Amino acid sequence: MAKQPAKPPVAAKKSASAADESDFILHSLQAAFEAKKRYAASDAEMMEFYRQMLLIRRFEEKAGQLYGLGLIGGFCHLYIGQEAVAIGLQSALDNERDSVITGYRDHGHMLAYGIDPKVIMAELTGREAGISKGKGGSMHMFSTEHKFYGGHGIVGAQVALGGGLALAHQYNNDGGLCLAYFGDGAANQGQVYETFNMAALWNLPIVFVVEDNQYAMGTASSRSSAETRFHRRGTAFRIPGMEVNGMDVLEVRAAAEVAFAHVRAGKGPVLMECNTYRYRGHSMSDPAKYRTREEVQEQREHHDPIEGLKKTLIENGKTEDELKAIDKAIRAEVAASADFAESSPEPGAAELYTDVLVGEY
Numbered sequence: 001m002a003k004q005p006a007k008p009p010v011a012a013k014k015s016a017s018a019a020d021e022s023d024f025i026l027h028s029l030q031a032a033f034e035a036k037k038r039y040a041a042s043d044a045e046m047m048e049f050y051r052q053m054l055l056i057r058r059f060e061e062k063a064g065q066l067y068g069l070g071l072i073g074g075f076c077h078l079y080i081g082q083e084a085v086a087i088g089l090q091s092a093l094d095n096e097r098d099s100v101i102t103g104y105r106d107h108g109h110m111l112a113y114g115i116d117p118k119v120i121m122a123e124l125t126g127r128e129a130g131i132s133k134g135k136g137g138s139m140h141m142f143s144t145e146h147k148f149y150g151g152h153g154i155v156g157a158q159v160a161l162g163g164g165l166a167l168a169h170q171y172n173n174d175g176g177l178c179l180a181y182f183g184d185g186a187a188n189q190g191q192v193y194e195t196f197n198m199a200a201l202w203n204l205p206i207v208f209v210v211e212d213n214q215y216a217m218g219t220a221s222s223r224s225s226a227e228t229r230f231h232r233r234g235t236a237f238r239i240p241g242m243e244v245n246g247m248d249v250l251e252v253r254a255a256a257e258v259a260f261a262h263v264r265a266g267k268g269p270v271l272m273e274c275n276t277y278r279y280r281g282h283s284m285s286d287p288a289k290y291r292t293r294e295e296v297q298e299q300r301e302h303h304d305p306i307e308g309l310k311k312t313l314i315e316n317g318k319t320e321d322e323l324k325a326i327d328k329a330i331r332a333e334v335a336a337s338a339d340f341a342e343s344s345p346e347p348g349a350a351e352l353y354t355d356v357l358v359g360e361y
């Protein structure tokens with residue numbers, strides 16, 4: 001947090017000019033990021049980003065199919081189109097220390113950790129071998145082992161919980177930060193701003209990430225939000241903002257480096273807006289009447305994060321065949337995860353009584 005000057009008396013405050021607020025540098029991070037906007041990834045790193053994004057895409061396509069076959073019950077929100085956000089950010093984390101929390105569109109964030117797709121698919125299909133023993137399903141995936149704290153169905157709730165995770169990092173002095181993702185729709189929730197206030201006041205190690213995929217269910221962000229440049233919304237709390245092209249994994253990674261360094265230096269929270277696009281419906285039951293096919297097609301054809309990185313890889317000398325081989329291996333891995341999930345047993349009835357919090361407070 002930019003250190004706050006003592007509040008001036010009213011008369012002085014009225015005459016204060018912008019220059020008096022020289023320590024209120026909310027644009028410094030954006031300037032640092034703009035100076036080096038694309039992460040200089042090695043060939044190996046770039047190939048790994050490509051593989052991870054493609055794994056999310058193929059995994060989600062398969063999940064969509066299994067849902068259609070009735071093998072996945074309840075809600076299922078796909079992340080297709082947004083892959084660069086999770087991979088760009090999470091590839092920059094220190095997995096020994098940092099924590100992550102997100103909403104219900106969470107399969108991609110799990111895969112970004114390198115968690116076995118089998119246990120994620122088993123969770124989606126409600127099987128005992130699932131990462132939450134088949135009791136969480138699509139929206140409530142957890143891996144405390146990886147410091148991944150869900151998977152939350154209540155829009156915006158993860159932001160306040162993320163503030164709590166950041167407070168724990170600070171209290172335990174463990175050097176970690178919390179990465180708290182939320183959507184453009186969630187960004188209009190009151191609890192988000194209560195959390196901004198406390199996070200800035202207490203200088204908490206947290207990076208707030210708005211994944212602006214342009215829609216909250218069927219409502220375009222321009223119809224629901226007075227300010228759609230979400231990175232500006234921390235200004236009232238002295239939280240510096242960053243505006244990032246969430247369809248470019250190298251740009252997201254470059255922004256992550258700047259934001260994480262700021263937070264790790266003890267300077268308090270950062271608010272990052274990643275502009276992205278959801279190709280599929282809000283959930284599997286979405287009539288998609290609120291946008292045209294052409295709009296989706298335009299994004300797919302001109303802004304796709306995987307195709308974009310593929311272009312860079314080919315310019316750097318990789319061949320179509322090398323990239324096809326990656327796709328083939330991923331398809332096999334995803335098919336194996338679906339087979340595993342379908343052939344795994346459902347949890348026994350006794351599991352109804354485990355992992356239930358009982359107590360008086």
Ligand SMILES: Cc1ncc(C[n+]2csc(CCOP(=O)(O)OP(=O)(O)O)c2C)c(N)n1
Nearest residue numbers: 105153154155183184185186213215216217
């Ligand atoms: C507190 C609360 N209000 C409403 C809902 C219903 N709801 C589920 S998702 C959603 C839209 C959220 O959109 P956004 O934050 O942009 O996330 P996205 O789905 O685009 O990832 C709404 C209103 C809910 N789950 N929780």
Ligand SMILES: [Mg+2]
Nearest residue numbers: 183184215216
């Ligand atoms: Mg949204």
